[in-house]
């Protein structure tokens with residue numbers, strides 16, 4: 301009997317060994333080889349090859365371990381040529397629908413003086429034409445603009461400013477037709493053949509131009525077009541997940557929100573939705589809207605993890621730059637104010653506890669130390685009322701923190717969702733910027749990412765796009781150097797608060813995934829997780845600091861499919 305048991309055991313052990321080393325049942329769709337793969341998985345931090353099937357990673361490790369997944373007929377091979385590959389970036393705080401407007405308007409990026417703002421505006425508004433130097437001195441007509449701008453209002457003044465060329469869109473919204481009479485001291489130029497307005501409006505006829513009020517349908521189309529541009533930008537930046545948060549009051553309007561959900565849903569259904577989106581919603585006290593949120597939460601599942609309802613966003617204060625972030629002590633540059641409190645503690649307690657009970661995640665914007673303190677208090681109260689749950693409420697920005705509040709992030713399970721943006725306007729003067737507002741002593745407690753991480757807080761990293769660019773290299777550069785991206789010679793700000801490169805990458809991938817309850821399915825490269833991968837031109841972990849900004853994304857893979865390749869640009 302005894303020997304029989306031994307035999308049984310040895311067969312079992314053999315079977316286990318056999319299973320571990322034998323070829324898998326199915327061949328991979330794609331195998332990445334010759335890689336320097338940083339997995340962000342503590343148990344298995346590096347790999348040289350990775351096999352994926354459908355949208356999921358099936359195995360990763362040494363080439364000899366992955367080789368059995370290669371089927372000559374079925375498996376595509378991608379040679380990474382020893383480049384660094386890592387989980388696709390997950391931006392924990394973007395304004396996706398405002399970000400896309402950055403493409404449709406013009407930019408003040410890198411502007412450091414009032415003159416420059418004026419110059420750029422002038423450049424735009426002074427873009428004037430003169431038929432005298434056009435071929436045949438011919439007057440231009442609306443068709444010229446309609447072709448390139450069918451859905452936007454365009455008004456181009458002639459060099460003299462006394463007349464303008466407008467497109468059909470402007471004529472339509474202004475109700476200017478062939479039957480519109482000329483106003484006194486003005487003229488609507490009409491085509492001698494058809495009688496239709498040509499688009500040229502002289503002097504007082506320009507007063508007929510109405511401010512555009514796009515219809516819901518037009519707004520929807522504009523949003524969709526802009527979202528497509530934003531998707532392209534995300535793919536170019538190796539960003540495979542974004543957490544969209546409502547920004548200003550205007551973008552929190554219920555109609556805007558409904559449209560946003562509809563646009564994402566359409567992109568999901570019709571394609572191509574090439575970034576996973578967690579759609580944040582604004583705080584509401586309307587029972588109907590809360591019902592909508594619950595309905596969306598139910599509706600936005602079973603879509604291969606492409607689209608989900610995100611956190612409920614709310615503002616407790618505003619910004620340091622405008623002296624409206626709520627500070628524990630008055631502003632140094634304006635002692636008459638300590639900033640703005642947008643909701644009293646008791647009311648916030650009730651709201652957070654209510655949303656918490658309904659299993660909604662809160663993402664509350666708090667920049668000043670008193671603002672952060674009030675939000676932490678509300679979280680503490682929610683734990684008291686509802687008992688401790690895995691709520692993962694977030695504080696967006698958490699820029700200034702009272703020393704006593706540092707351990708409370710971990711204790712309450714509150715996530716600091718931070719954006720390592722040291723904007724160009726700070727540059728070398730970044731230190732005075734904070735000192736001017738919060739004073740020398742409290743400046744020590746601004747953007748304390750390393751301290752928070754050491755206190756076991758789980759950070760999510762992002763850009764606040766379009767406040768910062770969507771490019772993760774800029775954020776990683778600022779996170780590890782504590783320097784401004786536009787003024788690299790300027791000194792590092794509180795260098796002791798820098799993150800290691802490994803930590804910056806971890807927070808930008810797994811940390812952000814945790815911040816949206818998705819760390820089980822993405823954020824690191826592990827068998828069974830989604831195959832969202834970014835391949836970079838440089839080894840982010842070993843190159844000199846200054847080279848981080850020159851690092852480019854070579855390939856972006858989302859759910860096993862290549863959605864961007866720098867070679868096919």
Ligand SMILES: [Zn+2]
Pocket residue numbers: 393394395545547764
């Ligand atoms: Zn924001």
